[in-house]
Each structure stands twice: as C-alpha cells, then as structure tokens.
Amino acid sequence: MPQGPLSGVTIVDMTRVLAGPYCTMVLSDLGARIIKVEQPGNGDEARGTGPFMGEVSGYFASINRGKESIALNLKDDNDREVFRALLAGADVLIENYRPGVMEKLGFGWDVLHADHPSLIYAAVSGFGQTGPYSRRPAYDMVVQAMGGVMSLTGHSGGEPTRVGTSIGDITAALFAAIGICSALYDRSQTGEGRMIDVAMLDCQVAVLENAIARYSATGEIPGPLGARHPSIVPFDAFRTANGHIVIAAGNHGLFVTLCEALGCLDMAVDERYLSNALRAQHVDTLGEELEAVLTQYDTEHWLEVIQAAGVPCGAINNVAQVVADPQVQARNMVVSTDDADAGTIRLSGNPIKISGYEDPTTRGAVPRLDEHRDGLISEFRKLD
Amino acid sequence: MPQGPLSGVTIVDMTRVLAGPYCTMVLSDLGARIIKVEQPGNGDEARGTGPFMGEVSGYFASINRGKESIALNLKDDNDREVFRALLAGADVLIENYRPGVMEKLGFGWDVLHADHPSLIYAAVSGFGQTGPYSRRPAYDMVVQAMGGVMSLTGHSGGEPTRVGTSIGDITAALFAAIGICSALYDRSQTGEGRMIDVAMLDCQVAVLENAIARYSATGEIPGPLGARHPSIVPFDAFRTANGHIVIAAGNHGLFVTLCEALGCLDMAVDERYLSNALRAQHVDTLGEELEAVLTQYDTEHWLEVIQAAGVPCGAINNVAQVVADPQVQARNMVVSTDDADAGTIRLSGNPIKISGYEDPTTRGAVPRLDEHRDGLISEFRKLD
Numbered sequence: 001m002p003q004g005p006l007s008g009v010t011i012v013d014m015t016r017v018l019a020g021p022y023c024t025m026v027l028s029d030l031g032a033r034i035i036k037v038e039q040p041g042n043g044d045e046a047r048g049t050g051p052f053m054g055e056v057s058g059y060f061a062s063i064n065r066g067k068e069s070i071a072l073n074l075k076d077d078n079d080r081e082v083f084r085a086l087l088a089g090a091d092v093l094i095e096n097y098r099p100g101v102m103e104k105l106g107f108g109w110d111v112l113h114a115d116h117p118s119l120i121y122a123a124v125s126g127f128g129q130t131g132p133y134s135r136r137p138a139y140d141m142v143v144q145a146m147g148g149v150m151s152l153t154g155h156s157g158g159e160p161t162r163v164g165t166s167i168g169d170i171t172a173a174l175f176a177a178i179g180i181c182s183a184l185y186d187r188s189q190t191g192e193g194r195m196i197d198v199a200m201l202d203c204q205v206a207v208l209e210n211a212i213a214r215y216s217a218t219g220e221i222p223g224p225l226g227a228r229h230p231s232i233v234p235f236d237a238f239r240t241a242n243g244h245i246v247i248a249a250g251n252h253g254l255f256v257t258l259c260e261a262l263g264c265l266d267m268a269v270d271e272r273y274l275s276n277a278l279r280a281q282h283v284d285t286l287g288e289e290l291e292a293v294l295t296q297y298d299t300e301h302w303l304e305v306i307q308a309a310g311v312p313c314g315a316i317n318n319v320a321q322v323v324a325d326p327q328v329q330a331r332n333m334v335v336s337t338d339d340a341d342a343g344t345i346r347l348s349g350n351p352i353k354i355s356g357y358e359d360p361t362t363r364g365a366v367p368r369l370d371e372h373r374d375g376l377i378s379e380f381r382k383l384d
Numbered sequence: 385m386p387q388g389p390l391s392g393v394t395i396v397d398m399t400r401v402l403a404g405p406y407c408t409m410v411l412s413d414l415g416a417r418i419i420k421v422e423q424p425g426n427g428d429e430a431r432g433t434g435p436f437m438g439e440v441s442g443y444f445a446s447i448n449r450g451k452e453s454i455a456l457n458l459k460d461d462n463d464r465e466v467f468r469a470l471l472a473g474a475d476v477l478i479e480n481y482r483p484g485v486m487e488k489l490g491f492g493w494d495v496l497h498a499d500h501p502s503l504i505y506a507a508v509s510g511f512g513q514t515g516p517y518s519r520r521p522a523y524d525m526v527v528q529a530m531g532g533v534m535s536l537t538g539h540s541g542g543e544p545t546r547v548g549t550s551i552g553d554i555t556a557a558l559f560a561a562i563g564i565c566s567a568l569y570d571r572s573q574t575g576e577g578r579m580i581d582v583a584m585l586d587c588q589v590a591v592l593e594n595a596i597a598r599y600s601a602t603g604e605i606p607g608p609l610g611a612r613h614p615s616i617v618p619f620d621a622f623r624t625a626n627g628h629i630v631i632a633a634g635n636h637g638l639f640v641t642l643c644e645a646l647g648c649l650d651m652a653v654d655e656r657y658l659s660n661a662l663r664a665q666h667v668d669t670l671g672e673e674l675e676a677v678l679t680q681y682d683t684e685h686w687l688e689v690i691q692a693a694g695v696p697c698g699a700i701n702n703v704a705q706v707v708a709d710p711q712v713q714a715r716n717m718v719v720s721t722d723d724a725d726a727g728t729i730r731l732s733g734n735p736i737k738i739s740g741y742e743d744p745t746t747r748g749a750v751p752r753l754d755e756h757r758d759g760l761i762s763e764f765r766k767l768d
Contacts, residue, residue: 005563005570005578018593026559030566045635050615051601058597109739126696128737131714136691139632141611141619142698148706150611150621150630152548153537160621160628160700162611163547164536165593172735174558175410179389179736181565182414186389188572194389195739202735205706205717209402209549212718213442215703216730217435222703227525227534227546231434235525237534237544244544246534248523251429307520312510314526316544319599319606322532322589330515333589334596346600351556351586352563353512355493355579 004031004357011092012037016044018166019124020096021063022173029350034067043369053342056366062347065337066364068372074105085380087116092180096124099134109195119193120183124176128199138200140168147204154224171203233279239291242298248312261309262293337363388415388741395476396421400428402550403508404480405447406557413734418451427753437726440750446731449721450748452756458489469764471500476564480508483518493579503577504567508560512583522584524552531588538608555587617663623675626682632696645693646677721747
C-alpha cells in the first residue's frame with residue numbers, strides 16, 4: 001500500500017459498479033486501506049463487464065486495483081458478525097445501495113452511529129437519502145440528462161449528446177471523497193463520526209457552473225454550444241488542413257497575438273473584432289475567416305506556431321495520443337498493475353501530487369472475489 | 385459562516401477565474417473561512433465576466449459568495465507584510481498562477497514551508513508544476529481537448545464537441561479539494577503541512593474512466609458515441625412524440641421489464657435481443673424498433689410508464705427545468721444570496737449533505753473587491 005495523507009485509515013467499502021468504487025480508488029491512492037465487501041456469488045457487477053483481459057474485467061481492474069476483497073452475505077449470522085468486526089476496526093463505511101437497503105439489513109446510520117460513534121458513514125446514491133425520487137434507480141446517463149448537463153452539451157439543433165465519460169458517477173465519487181476526507185478531519189478535532197449523503201443528481205446540479213446564475217440573471221435558458229465558449233470569442237475548435245485545433249484566446253491581448261501568429265494582423269484592427277463583445281456579435285464570420293487561414297496548414301504546424309506565440313491551444317487527442325503524450329507521461333498519469341492472468345493492465349494515475357509522498361508508477365493487484373477472507377477474518381476478529 | 389466539518393479552518397485564496405475559486409467555494413460550503421487575496425485594480429478577472437446583475441457578475445457571484453476580499457500588491461513591501469500576517473494565521477494557501485510565479489514573488493513552497501511548517505499549500509495549474517508543458521497557459525477547453533474527453537464526446541463523424549460545463553476546471557477543483565482535506569487530516573496526525581500540485585490536464589486523464597484500460601486491453605481507440613453507452617444496450621436517448629427520453633436498461637431483466645412496459649413483449653423474446661451481447665450486435669435495429677413505439681406518445685407519458693416499471697429513465701432537462709425539479713428543490717440544490725445591488729442571486733447548492741450540520745438555503749454575501757481589508761489587517765496583524 002502506498003504511503004499518503006490517509007495512511008492508517010481503514011475503509012469498509014460495500015460499493016459496486018462505478019461511483020462508489022471510483023471514490024474509494026481515489027482514497028486508496030492517498031494511502032487509505034480499502035476492504036471491499038462483495039456479495040457472494042458474482043461479487044461487484046463490474047467484474048462481469050468487459051473488456052476482459054484473460055478472466056479479468058479491464059473495467060473492474062481500472063477502479064479496484066489495490067483493494068482487498070471479502071464476500072459476505074449480510075443475511076447470514078456468521079457473515080454479519082464478520083461484518084461487525086470489520087466495522088469495529090474501520091474508520092469509514094461507504095455504500096452505494098438504493099436508500100433503505102442498509103436499514104433493512106439492520107445497518108442504518110442510527111444503529112451504526114450508536115454502535116460505533118466515531119465511524120464515518122458515506123452513502124452514495126442516484127437521488128439521495130431524501131426527497132420524492134429518493135428510492136428511484138439511476139444510472140450515469142439518467143442523471144446527466146435530468147441534471148441539465150446534457151442540455152448544455154452537443155450542437156444546437158443536433159441529437160442528444162452524453163458526456164463521453166461518466167461524469168454523473170465520477171463527480172459523485174469526487175464529492176463523496178471530499179465529504180469523507182473533511183469528516184476525517186472533523187473527527188480528528190471532535191472524535192465524532194458523521195453520515196455523508198451524496199446524490200448523483202445533486203452533483204450534476206453542482207457542476208452546472210454559472211448556468212443557474214446565468215439563467216437567474218437573464219431568464220434565458222442556456223443551450224448547447226458545440227465546442228464554443230458561451231461568451232469568449234474566439235474560443236472554439238477550428239478546422240485545419242488535416243483535422244481540428246482548439247484555440248482559447250481568453251482576452252483581447254491574446255486575440256491580437258493570435259492574429260499576429262496567424263499572419264493576419266488586419267483582423268486585429270478590423271472594426272468588427274475590436275473587442276470581445278464585438279467579436280461575440282460576429283462569431284460566425286470571425287470563425288470562417290480564421291478557418292480560411294487555419295485550413296492552409298495542418299494541426300501540427302499551427303500547434304507549434306500558436307503555442308510559440310503563447311496563445312492557449314491544443315490538439316483534440318484521442319486516448320492513444322493521450323497515453324503517449326510527453327506531459328501525461330512526465331506526470332505519471334498512466335500507471336500499471338501486473339496481473340497473473342491478465343498481464344500488465346494500464347490505468348489512469350493519481351492527479352493529486354503531494355510533497356513528501358511517493359507517486360508510484362504501479363498499483364496493487366486486482367483482487368479476486370473473496371481473496372482476502374481468511375486474513376481479514378483473523379485480523380479483525382482479534383480486534384473485536 | 386455555516387458550521388461544517390471544516391469550521392475553524394482558514395484558507396488564504398489567491399485563485400482566480402474558475403478552478404481555484406470553485407475549489408474554495410466547495411471548502412467554504414463545508415465551513416472553512418475563505419480569505420480571497422486579489423490584485424489591486426480589477427481583482428479576480430471573473431469580476432469582469434457577464435452576465436451582470438446590477439454591477440455584480442453572476443459568474444463571479446456564483447463561485448465567490450461568502451468569501452472575504454482583500455486586495456494586495458505582492459510587489460509592495462507593506463502589502464507583502466500583510467500577506468505574511470495572513471499566512472501566519474492560515475491553515476491553507478491556494479493559488480492557480482502559472483508555475484513559477486509564486487517563486488518569483490518569494491513565496492515558493494520551500495520558503496513557505498520553512499516559514500510556516502504546518503501550512504498546507506495547494507497549487508492548481510493547467511499542466512502541473514513539472515513536465516515539459518508546465519509553463520504553458522491553459523483553459524478548460526484546451527485540457528478537455530488534450531486530455532481525451534472531447535474525443536469521447538459527441539457524435540461519430542460529427543463536429544468536435546466540448547462538454548457543456550467546464551469539467552476541465554471543475555474536476556481540478558474537486559481533486560484539489562480532496563487533496564486539501566486529506567492534507568488537513570494528515571496534519572492533524574503529524575503536524576506537518578504538505579504541498580499539493582494539481583494539474584487540469586492530469587485530472588482529465590483521471591476521469592477517462594475505463595478508457596485507458598479498454599484501449600490497453602483491446603488496442604482499439606474509443607470514439608464518441610452520441611448518447612449511447614459503449615457496451616450496454618439499450619442505454620441511450622430515444623425520440624418520443626415531443627422530444628427525447630433517456631432509458632438505461634442496465635441488465636437483461638430491466639430490458640424485459642422495459643419491453644413489458646412498452647407493450648412489446650415480442651421484442652423480449654426476439655432471438656436478436658436475447659442477451660446484451662446480441663442486442664449490442666443489433667443496436668441500430670433495436671433502437672429503431674424502440675423509437676417506433678416511443679414516438680407514439682410524448683415524453684411525459686413514457687416517463688410515467690417506464691418509471692412505474694422500475695426501469696431507470698429520465699427527461700433531458702434544461703436549466704429552467706432543473707431549477708424547478710421537485711427532487712432538486714427537496715435536496716436544497718438551488719440556494720440564493722442577497723445582494724444590495726444585484727438583488728437575489730440563485731446558485732447551485734452543496735451536494736455534500738452531512739449529519740449534524742445545517743444545509744443552509746442562503747449563502748454569504750458576494751464580496752466587493754478589498755471589502756474586508758481593514759478588518760482582516762487588524763485581526764491578522766494582532767496574531768502576528
């Protein structure tokens with residue numbers, strides 16, 4: 001286990017699929033010990049989701065490496081006792097069942113808090129522990145749609161577009177991790193455990209950025225803008241001779257610099273483009289004029305020229321290009337784990353770099369279902 | 385200031401625009417005190433970004449409510465001394481300058497750590513403190529493009545599509561908040577402050593989910609899928625009589641239930657659709673058959689029917705619908721702040737609900753530039 005700010009913290013993790021396991025993966029990269037409690041039989045559903053490498057799910061591996069696994073049937077008395085022993089030795093319990101399930105199992109917050117007053121309990125769910133939709137099922141796409149992010153993503157008049165990574169799950173994972181870490185700090189001051197209730201839908205609302213304030217200020221309902229910025233111009237993806245380039249001229253000085261770099265200083269003094277407000281009025285014409293220049297050379301040429309001028313720009317990299325990118329490699333953002341069956345599996349690294357702690361290039365093994373049962377039982381029964 | 389798990393924590397916040405201010409907004413909702421150090425003159429650039437409500441930027445307001453503001457010229461000796469006094473009384477310093485700026489100002493990590501060994505220092509930047517691109521400028525769209533998320537978002541063969549909310553900034557904000565909270569916990573155990581280095585590009589790689597493992601397992605480069613799930617079918621946005629509905633039939637049982645709810649049980653026994661693997665082979669035909677049924681009634685009808693059957697589904701809500709949604713309201717996810725000039729400004733609420741702490745429906749005022757100067761100077765000079 002890597003050392004980190006959460007070294008010594010033990011987390012009992014009943015979560016499945018994506019939001020919960022992503023949360024505990026982030027905490028594990030910070031040094032926490034994650035004990036994954038799975039259902040006997042097939043365990044976490046993600047174990048059955050492809051692509052497979054040997055018998056290992058690449059999907060499961062990418063968010064569960066380095067965790068320990070124990071399969072417990074929480075309706076079985078013996079397994080319930082093992083679970084209680086785990087809780088007695090844990091700092092945090094996290095689950096992403098539908099609200100009500102933990103109460104039915106006899107492990108609702110009231111019971112847990114009475115038995116283990118310093119235990120932190122985090123529940124991640126689609127709609128939260130309260131409110132009229134509380135018990136409804138949810139998946140990432142459902143909350144992306146209901147929470148407004150899909151209404152802002154895509155092209156005006158075009159087909160509905162989901163964000164290509166599961167930000168419904170992932171933002172819930174990150175907010176839950178913030179809640180857990182802040183509760184650990186709180187407990188270090190007060191000794192008391194807290195319950196944290198994070199809903200995927202709430203998190204989608206929280207990441208709408210300024211859309212609510214914008215709507216509240218103007219009464220206008222923001223729509224999708226393709227790749228364009230809602231108010232800054234030029235700030236878009238533009239065609240080149242062989243693909244696209246994104247250019248983000250965030251202020252007037254950068255626009256002038258961009259014109260200079262493109263060899264079209266006449267545009268910088270064109271009276272239609274003399275301020276961001278004017279450029280916003282002429283966003284389509286300006287885009288056409290820029291593309292007339294940009295399509296004369298390929299993306300690589302323009303990246304070099306515009307980069308050298310100091311104007312923010314970039315290629316639209318695919319996953320293969322991301323993995324090969326020198327900065328991504330220099331930052332150790334693609335790491336690996338070795339698996340006896342699957343061989344070497346490559347994964348995203350830890351984006352939280354912290355002084356004094358190593359940023360390892362490898363991760364712990366992908367646990368087989370119930371692999372750590374005996375060790376965990378003898379370790380935690382002793383504590384009990 | 386609301387009470388929360390971070391009550392008593394003081395954060396000196398030199399950040400501007402979005403990523404940094406969003407991070408400290410999240411921490412402020414957890415009870416931390418945020419002292420915003422701005423440049424004299426115009427302060428945070430976000431103050432100049434519309435939409436405006438009276439003289440107040442709705443953009444600025446939505447992420448800076450409840451913070452205190454002091455304008456300091458860090459090249460002026462007197463202001464540097466005030467800044468040092470603030471640091472002496474602070475738990476955390478956060479900034480999002482380009483790497484190198486803090487060292488030039490004489491407040492690099494080595495100096496800070498020597499002077500204030502328990503101070504936590506978080507730096508949020510486009511590309512990080514290390515690596516070949518470290519000193520390059522970045523904006524949200526640039527890292528969305530370079531980090532691979534844009535390559536997964538949009539429609540196959542279509543124009544480039546940016547995620548409609550600035551997840552380049554926001555995920556960096558969330559990872560930085562996790563780093564800060566974990567470092568606060570760490571310090572409660574060890575007494576030592578840490579430096580946290582978070583790069584927007586790294587965070588985009590971290591949220592690629594299983595794309596890296598998928599690419600590493602199969603060698604295939606994942607592309608954009610519109611609203612579709614990469615492997616689960618049906619899991620997409622479908623046309624109805626008056627718009628769209630998203631339906632996420634995450635397993636075979638839910639598919640059968642869906643067919644029953646739609647009154648087309650013949651599809652459940654159609655040999656092309658007997659398993660998820662078969663449905664994935666016939667994804668287009670299945671979609672057409674489902675839309676032939678779904679376009680017979682409007683979205684509201686189908687939401688009721690499919691919801692009642694227990695199959696995850698949802699409307700593609702726009703921002704006005706999100707704000708009016710009963711669950712969003714029940715969860716207090718739209719809050720407000722009153723401003724003497726702008727009136728009532730509505731904002732996203734706090735998605736981290738924690739037992740024992742209030743979840744207030746209002747937020748502190750939007751600070752005017754340098755508004756809290758005198759109070760802060762007399763308070764922190766005393767501590768010095």
